Amino acid sequence: MGKVIAIANQKGGVGKTTTAINLAASLAAAEVPTLLIDCDPQSNASSGLGFGKDPNRLSSYELLMGTAPASDVLQHTALEELQLIPASKNLIGANIELVMMERREYRLRDAIQVLKENFEFIVIDCPPALDLLTLNSLVAADSVLVPMQAEYFALEGVSELLDTVERIRESYNPELAVEGVVLTMFDDRTNLAQSVASELKSYFGERLCDTQIPRNVRLAEAPSHGKPALLYDPKSRGAESYIKLAKEVIQKHRNKAQHVAPEQMVQAHSESD
Structure with missing residues (x-):
């Protein structure tokens, strides 16, 4: 079963969509079957992969x-x-x-089950707001990855x-976990960034x-060309950082799967007895 990761932060301008696009692309480049779901009305994750506005396209x-059905909405990308x-x-x-619909919080979860x-991996790009679209994304997710800048005010939004x-864990999705917090637009040359990073670590x-995802011109340019950074400039610091983040996510997921599997086997064996 695929792992569903929602990329969320209600604060705009923190690199949320950039992270969704480039994490998904880097997972795919590692030959891992990956789906990116764009749940943001701004459609930036879609255009960032070369899919411009098209009123006739299913979404x-x-x-x-x-x-x-979900199978009719899928689009193939350059990867x-x-x-x-x-x-x-x-x-x-x-x-x-959605307000008047049955199971309004579970619509996305039900739809992508197949x-x-x-x-x-299924990566969901959420809107920069805590609305019903974000709620659907978090209820559908196994974990949430939070991009944030190394600024003092950023911590308030993440909290x-x-x-x-x-x-959400208490009311709708008890299995929802925090995948992690990733620092974006990071400039390790400044004392402020280093200080905030240290505080965030504690x-x-x-x-x-x-x-850590650095502030990188190539990373900022790539969406205007409809490409993830690893296709626009694979040797850029931005592309290399997201490849590193993807490896971190894959390793964490597979380590957890290896630990869970033996426990499930022991449980199944005891139940059969």
Whole structure:
């Protein structure tokens, strides 16, 4: 079964969509079957992979509304192991339409269940708001990865998001875990960045990812060309950092799977007795 990772932070401009695009692309480049779901009405993750606005194309809106099956919404990308469920501007109205629907918090979770056998990772790009689209994404997810800048004010927003994760865990998705917090647009030459990173390490402990994403011109340019950084400039620091982050995520996932498997075998054996 594929692992579902929501990329979330209600604060805008922290590199959330950049992380969604480039993490998904780097996972795919490691020959891991990956799906990126764009749940943000701005559709930046879609355009960042070369999918411009197209009102006739099926999107995550139809998926949430239940008017199209997941298999019909999939789009192939320039990377063989990466597929995309694009967004559309219709998602703007989804927050209102979802209010009256049955299982409104579980619409995305139910819709992608059939896809989890086909992908090792499913990455969801959430809107920069704690709305019904983000709630659907977090209820569908196994874990949440939080991109944040090394700034003092950034910690307040992340603390609020972690409180939301805890409430979702209590009410809708008890299995939801924090995948990690990843520092983005990081400039290791400044004392401020180093100081904040040190504080975050003491605050988050092992939940702070080892990989830091640097402030990088190539990383910023890539979306305007409809490409992830590893296709736009594979030797750039930005591309290399996301490849490193993908390796970190894969390693963590597979280590956990190896630990769970023997426990499940012991449990199954005891039940058969």
